Amino acid sequence: MKLKQVKGRKTTGLFIVEGEHLVEEAIKAHWASVLLVKEGYAYPSVLEQFSLSADLFDALCTTVSKDTILAICKIQTVEVQGEHILVCDDIQDPGNLGTMLRTAYSFGFNHVYCSKNCVDVYNDKVVRASQGALFYLNIKQDFSTEDLHQLKSLGYTIYATGFDHSIAMGDCDTKEKLALILGNEGQGVRQEWLNISDAILRIETMAFNSLNVGIATGILMHHFR
Numbered sequence: 001m002k003l004k005q006v007k008g009r010k011t012t013g014l015f016i017v018e019g020e021h022l023v024e025e026a027i028k029a030h031w032a033s034v035l036l037v038k039e040g041y042a043y044p045s046v047l048e049q050f051s052l053s054a055d056l057f058d059a060l061c062t063t064v065s066k067d068t069i070l071a072i073c074k075i076q077t078v079e080v081q082g083e084h085i086l087v088c089d090d091i092q093d094p095g096n097l098g099t100m101l102r103t104a105y106s107f108g109f110n111h112v113y114c115s116k117n118c119v120d121v122y123n124d125k126v127v128r129a130s131q132g133a134l135f136y137l138n139i140k141q142d143f144s145t146e147d148l149h150q151l152k153s154l155g156y157t158i159y160a161t162g163f164d165h166s167i168a169m170g171d172c173d174t175k176e177k178l179a180l181i182l183g184n185e186g187q188g189v190r191q192e193w194l195n196i197s198d199a200i201l202r203i204e205t206m207a208f209n210s211l212n213v214g215i216a217t218g219i220l221m222h223h224f225r
Contacts, residue, residue, distance in 0.1 A: 001059070001060070003015055003016050003072070004016065004060075004062070004124070006120045006123075009075075009120065009122050013074060013075045014033075014072055014073065014074055014075065015072075015073055015075060015122035015127070016060065016070055016071070016072060016073070016124065017031075017032065017070065017071040017072075017073050017127060018061055018062060018063065018067060018070050018124060018127075018128070019063075019067045019069075019128070020067065020068075020069055021131075021132070022071075022127065022128065022131070022132055023035070023043075023069050023070070023071045025131075025132030025135055026071045026073050026132070026135060027045060027047065027071070028135075029132070029135035029136065031071075031073040031074060031076060031135050032047060032071040032072070032073050033047070033048075033071075033072055033073065033074050034047065034048050034049075034050065034071070034072040035047050035048070035049040035050070035069060035070070035071055035072075036049070036050050036052055036057065036060065036069070036070040036071070036072070037049055037050070037051055037052070037057075037068060037069050037070075038051075038052060038054055038057040038068040038069070039051050039052060039053050039054055039057070041068040041069070043069050047071075057070070062124045062125075063128075075122065077138070078135070078136060078137060078138050078139075079138070080110035080111065080136070080137065080138045081110065082108055082109075082110045082111075083111075083156070083176060083177045083178070084108055084109045084110065084111070084178050084179075084180075084224065085109065085111040085112070085113060085151070085156070085178065085179040085180070086100065086104045086109040086111070086112045086113070086179075086180055086182070086217070086221070087113045087114075087115075087143060087148070087179055087180065087181040087182070087193075088100060088112065088113070088114045088115065088118050088143075088182060089115050089118075089181055089182065089183045089184060089189050089190055089193060090115050090117040090118055090183070090184040090187070090190070091114070091118045091119060091182070091184065091185070091213065092118075092119055092184065092185055092186075093119065093185060093213075094119050094123045094124075094125035094126045094129065095125060095126075095129045095214070096129075096185065096212070096213050096214045097114075097118065097119050097121070097126050097129070098125065098126040098127065098128065098129020098130040098131075099129050099130075099214035099217070099218075100112070100182065100213070100214055100217045101121075101126070101129075101130040101133045101134050101137060101139075102129065102130050102131050102133040103214070103217050103218045103221055104133070104137060104217075104221065105133035105136055105137055106133075106221075107218075107221035107222060107224075107225040108221075108225055109180070109221055110136075110137055110138060111137070111138045111139075111140070112137050112138070112139050112140070113139075113140040113143035113147065113179075114139070114140065114141050114142075114143055115142070115143050115144070116141075116142045116143075116144070118141070120141075121134060121139055121141060122134075145192055145193065145196070148179075148193060148196055149196065151179050152196065152198075154177070155177050156175075156177045156178065156179045157175040157177065157178050157179070157198050157199075158179050158181065158196060158197040158198050158199075159172065159178065159179070159180050159181065159197060159198065159199055159200075159201050160181040160183070160189045160193060160194050160197040160199075160200050160201070161180075161181065161182055161183060161188070161189060161200070161201050161202070161203075161216065161220070162183070162188055162189055162194055162200045162201075162202070163200075163202055163209060164200070165200055166199075166200040166201060166202040167199055167200070167201060167202070168201075168202060168204050169201045169202065169203050169204065169219070169220060169223055170204060170223070172199060172201060172223075172224075174223075174224045174225075178224060180220060180221070180224065181193055181197065182213055182216065182217050182220075183213070185213055201220070203216060203219050203220065
């Protein structure tokens with residue numbers, strides 16, 4: 001039950017994965033350590049399993065569904081290829097962050113760095129929205145201004161998103177070493193990070209200037225894939 005809270009996850013280095021599809025992904029990626037199944041069910045796996053009463057199992061679940069399996073997973077560091085980085089600046093909505101992780105994995109942004117005030121990556125809604133992508137990404141939490149300066153010193157081109165003093169996305173070329181910053185749903189990218197960036201990008205639209213951050217991430221990453 002403690003793993004349903006951020007403090008419990010950070011203290012133990014563990015988190016819960018819910019639902020057969022995500023459990024299968026966790027097992028395949030070697031993140032799952034223990035399986036919890038609803039009483040009366042069994043799952044074909046060599047991993048250790050514990051059978052829980054229906055009431056206890058349902059208390060651990062965060063969604064009302066017919067799922068009969070949970071996995072306890074250990075947070076891991078993943079070795080990945082490529083030098084395209086997604087930087088998430090204080091993303092608050094778990095669905096948005098999960099979508100951004102899924103999109104990052106789809107378009108080769110295999111490193112995802114999240115600022116201190118982002119929603120926890122291992123929040124159940126983030127995990128669910130990521131559809132298992134987080135098992136295959138190099139994820140860094142508590143990303144700071146100092147870390148951004150370090151990326152720049154290592155030769156990364158830093159692109160942030162915004163409107164003031166911006167250039168059109170279509171006018172920007174893909175760089176071998178690229179960090180793309182997407183900002184908070186209400187405030188956008190913090191000014192300090194805009195100042196450090198090599199360029200501020202805008203997505204050319206026909207009407208609304210502001211797009212949902214998950215949608216904007218997909219458009220930008222498709223361009224820079």
